[in-house]
Every structure is written in structure tokens, then in C-alpha cells.
Amino acid sequence: MENTGRRADGQARLHLVYGDVTLGVHGHGNSGDFHYLFSYAAGGMESLVSGGMEWLYRPPRPCFWRASTDNDRGNGFVLKSGMWLAADQFIRCEKIDIRVDKKEIPFPSAPENNRYTSQETAGEIEIRYTCGTVTVPSTRVEVSYRVNGSGVIRVRVRYHGKKGLPELPVFGMRFLMPTCADGFTYEGLSGETYPDRKAGGIPGIYEVDGLPVTPYLVPQDCGMHMDTAWVEVRRSRSLDNRNRPAKPAFLRFQAEEGGTFAFSCLPCTASELENALHQEELPVPRRTVLCIFGAVRGVGGIDSWGADVEPAYRIRAEEDIEYGFLVMPCGGR
Numbered sequence: 018m019e020n021t022g023r024r025a026d027g028q029a030r031l032h033l034v035y036g037d038v039t040l041g042v043h044g045h046g047n048s049g050d051f052h053y054l055f056s057y058a059a060g061g062m063e064s065l066v067s068g069g070m071e072w073l074y075r076p077p078r079p080c081f082w083r084a085s086t087d088n089d090r091g092n093g094f095v096l097k098s099g100m101w102l103a104a105d106q107f108i109r110c111e112k113i114d115i116r117v118d119k120k121e122i123p124f125p126s127a128p129e130n131n132r133y134t135s136q137e138t139a140g141e142i143e144i145r146y147t148c149g150t151v152t153v154p155s156t157r158v159e160v161s162y163r164v165n166g167s168g169v170i171r172v173r174v175r176y177h178g179k180k181g182l183p184e185l186p187v188f189g190m191r192f193l194m195p196t197c198a199d200g201f202t203y204e205g206l207s208g209e210t211y212p213d214r215k216a217g218g219i220p221g222i223y224e225v226d227g228l229p230v231t232p233y234l235v236p237q238d239c240g241m242h243m244d245t246a247w248v249e250v251r252r253s254r255s256l257d258n259r260n261r262p263a264k265p266a267f268l269r270f271q272a273e274e275g276g277t278f279a280f281s282c283l284p285c286t287a288s289e290l291e292n293a294l295h296q297e298e299l300p301v302p303r304r305t306v307l308c309i310f311g312a313v314r315g316v317g318g319i320d321s322w323g324a325d326v327e328p329a330y331r332i333r334a335e336e337d338i339e340y341g342f343l344v345m346p347c348g349g350r
Contacts, residue, residue, distance in 0.1 A: 039056050
């Protein structure tokens, strides 16, 4: 696309396209052109093109469930908190708010969007989705995306605690990518770690080939990485057969300044792990499922016959949870 130009102070400008059911955000950053689509109908960001590659297969969604472990089943956690599995699968978007250069605008669906031209620009745009859970009682989650002129997306996620809800397995955002990643690199603790199982993790930068699933006899949650500063996913395959990049494309997820997050990067979702009784029942790897977590429940392991996770490693659903991270286009290398 044509470069959208810069302001007098040198800051890059975004090109905005106000469609009937989507908001298009386009620009040119340090890593090349980027093209984002935010859907009103789907209730989330539905396209993220960077480095010449589409990075989203479905809109990112809040996630509340991790596949149950032997200890979760042994202490009855799945029976007490099973409603979060339904919340993980189904969520409704109740409201969308949009700010352009920090000023809220009327919701630009048709015919309101007819006031705009094809030459609209901005230095920054923020779109916030407010979602309701299918839990009883229901609660709200707010997900905001703030895009600057260089294409960096600041994601803020807020869960509103609600009295009467059972403890959460996890809370985060799930990004479903169209093809299997070649691998990922991250800065954090070595190996698989959880809040109550990370004392042996060694801080450093680690490169992982492929999307390994821990070969437990019964598939269960795996691949968690705590205290992460950033993770960078690399892909060289696309669903578009015309797209044959000479080099892999990269997308980086980075914690806010001074913070960390937990993540997992697997070829299957939590529900797919949950439904498999043996490794061979897992689906053929087709996608990349990257989850960026703001809260993770411990795994316990004191015994598998009834001991619960220690209180310090539980997630109280009656309390608010808020965290954020950056999505940073890296292009090809």
C-alpha cells in the first residue's frame, strides 16, 4: 500500500478505513507495511497482517481454561470450576468503544461511517471490546487494542471479579494463528514452569523448535512458561499458496515495561487437549495456539488423590485481574 506519511514532528500516521462492519488500520512501520482489521460483528481483531503474512485465523479471545491435569482431577477442581470451560468456548461482545487520537467517536457502523472519506488518518487509535461471560453469575471482560503509527499494538485486558464465581484455572488471551509455527524464542525461565513449580527455572533467552506437546500418557495442560519478558513466534508457512516467503516472518509479544507474563505456544487448544484420552487422539497439528496469560493457577502435585493447590497459587474469580502486553510486528529476517 502507499505510505501514509508522517506528521511534521516525524511521527508516522495511520490510515483508517471505516467499513460497515470493520475498522481497517493500515500503516508503514520499521518492519514494513502492516494491515489490521477490527470486526464489529466478530467482537475482536480479525486480521493482523505483518511481514507479508496473516497472523490470525480467528479473533483473539479471553481464555479462562487450561486443560485439566491429573492433580486437578484428583482434587476435584474440575467439578468445582467446570463452568469456566464453557466461558472459554463461548463469550458475547456487548459493547464496542473507539477513540481516535484519544477522543471518543460515535460508533462508526453504517450509516454513521458515511461521514468519513477514504483519506482518514490518525496518530493513534484505540478500540475496546466489552464482553460478557456465560458463567452464573455472569461477569465482564474488557479487551482494548491501542495502535500507534509504527504498528505496535498495546493490548490491555481487564477481568471484573464477581462474588459467587469459583476459582479460575487461568486468565489470559488466546491467539489462534493460521498455520503451525516453525518455533518460538522467549526470554524467561527455562523449561516448563508454573507458579508453584518454577524454582528450578533458569532465567535466559531460549529458542524452541516446533510446537512441542509434553507426551503425558493422558494429554493435559503443558508448555507453560512463567515470568516471561517477551516471546517471538516465527512462521514460514501461510494458508495462501501464492505466499512463499523466502524467510520466516516474526511476531513479538512483549510484557509492559517492568512486568512479565506467562505463555504457552502449542499446536492445539485447551479443549482439544481436554478431549483426548491418549496422545494419538490429539488432532493433526494445523494451527499455532499462543496464549498470553495474566494469571495462572498452580498445579499442586502434593498428591493426586485430594490435596488442593496451596492458597497462594490459586486465582480468586471474585477479585479483579488486569494486565497488558505489546504486540510488535517484526517482519522477515
